[in-house]
Amino acid sequence: MQTRSEAFVALALLILAVALSLVVERVEWLLAADDAERPHAAGAGAVVVLGYRLDWPEGTPVRPATLLAQPDLKLRASLPRRVLCSRNGSVAAWRLRPAIAPA
Amino acid sequence: MLAQRIRRGLALATRHRARLIFSGGVPAGKAVTEAGQMLKHARECHAEELDALRHSPLLEERSASTHENAVRTLALLRQAYPKTRDLHVVTNQFHQLRACATFRRAVNHSLSPPLRIWCAAMPPSRPQSRPSPERRAAPCDRSAAQPVDALELSWVLVREVLALGKYWAVGWI
Numbered sequence: 001m002q003t004r005s006e007a008f009v010a011l012a013l014l015i016l017a018v019a020l021s022l023v024v025e026r027v028e029w030l031l032a033a034d035d036a037e038r039p040h041a042a043g044a045g046a047v048v049v050l051g052y053r054l055d056w057p058e059g060t061p062v063r064p065a066t067l068l069a070q071p072d073l074k075l076r077a078s079l080p081r082r083v084l085c086s087r088n089g090s091v092a093a094w095r096l097r098p099a100i101a102p103a
Numbered sequence: 104m105l106a107q108r109i110r111r112g113l114a115l116a117t118r119h120r121a122r123l124i125f126s127g128g129v130p131a132g133k134a135v136t137e138a139g140q141m142l143k144h145a146r147e148c149h150a151e152e153l154d155a156l157r158h159s160p161l162l163e164e165r166s167a168s169t170h171e172n173a174v175r176t177l178a179l180l181r182q183a184y185p186k187t188r189d190l191h192v193v194t195n196q197f198h199q200l201r202a203c204a205t206f207r208r209a210v211n212h213s214l215s216p217p218l219r220i221w222c223a224a225m226p227p228s229r230p231q232s233r234p235s236p237e238r239r240a241a242p243c244d245r246s247a248a249q250p251v252d253a254l255e256l257s258w259v260l261v262r263e264v265l266a267l268g269k270y271w272a273v274g275w276i
Binding site: 017023028032 | 111137163172198199225227
């Protein structure tokens, strides 16, 4: 009897996992916003790769606090509420260094 | 997922002879920046592509959110490469809507010369109920899309939808 109920539970979990996989794929597709790749004019293009803090380097756990984390207070203080960049250099104090020294 | 982004970013930068920026600060509980880790991964797994780049990659190592990714990257671009006119944003599908909208909003609000933002196409994640530990542990796996834990991905999607609401509410998208 116990074996049978365990089998039912295992089957239910399997079905749940498959359903979850399918649903997750659909939802992810809804959030995608692919543009076609655009060629850059020479010297006028850049590519930015955004970090992902969930599985790097060895499995950083997901924390709800990440979602509620406050942005850099200095940055916020230096900007009007809906203006994100300014010309006066108040947000231009980024550490700027080439990642690889020129040969 | 991050390896997938790095591979895509390197491919794009090589093909279009574009400048490459890795953007990401220190994750919670870590002592290394995401940008630094991305560069390390690129050096270990894509040394040839990295050498083929026309310009050395830049690191933006202070951002702690997508909004800061956008603001700091744009400021960095304006400072280092003021002639940039096109920017491809490389991220996973589930993050594209928010990331690209945030970058476009940031560009619209900035006083810098017009910059066009493009969302680089990415393959969908492959959710599996139990991805094999060997596959997850292989850092230089070059398959198109590495399998991800379906449970983890579903939490990421919930988080993403909540974050979209927050970003809309505060005017970041």
